[in-house]
Amino acid sequence: MQVSVIGDAEATTAITGIARELGTELARHGITILTGGMGGVMEAASAGAASAGGTVVAILPTYEHTHANPYCAVIIATGMGHARNVILAASADVVISVGGGAGTWSETAHALKLGKPVIALKPTVTLPGVRVAESVAQAVEWTLEAAQQS
Secondary structure (H helix, E strand, O other): OEEEEEOOOOOOHHHHHHHHHHHHHHHHOOOEEEEOOOOOHHHHHHHHHHHOOOOEEEEEOOOOHHHOOOOOOEEEEOOOHHHHHHHHHHOOOEEEEEOOOHHHHHHHHHHHHOOOOEEEEOOOOOOOOEEEEOOHHHHHHHHHHHHHHO
């Protein structure tokens, strides 16, 4: 199973703490983590997953693979800018947002349009079809349920 973890490149300590916990818990369940590969939520989720022995795939907006955070095992340098948001949505079985701004909303909208389950933790905006989880444990539970349904 592959889960895209999305959120701001510049996030608060509280939000990055949630993202790190999420990455750790997803990896403990053998789930491959996809992120945009940069900082903030992406780096925190990557660090959590890597610390639990998980695989982290970065789908970068730039052509430069060195722009990826140090926790990424696989780096895909797209050079596509924000258009890479479609790849993050399309490549996931489930998309989980943590916090978020316009880029996160874009990824969320693409995932919904593609019929992907979308779960949000501490969303700044909620779109119809997004399930808002109260905790990392609930987000992981819903992710595992989605895996069973597919």
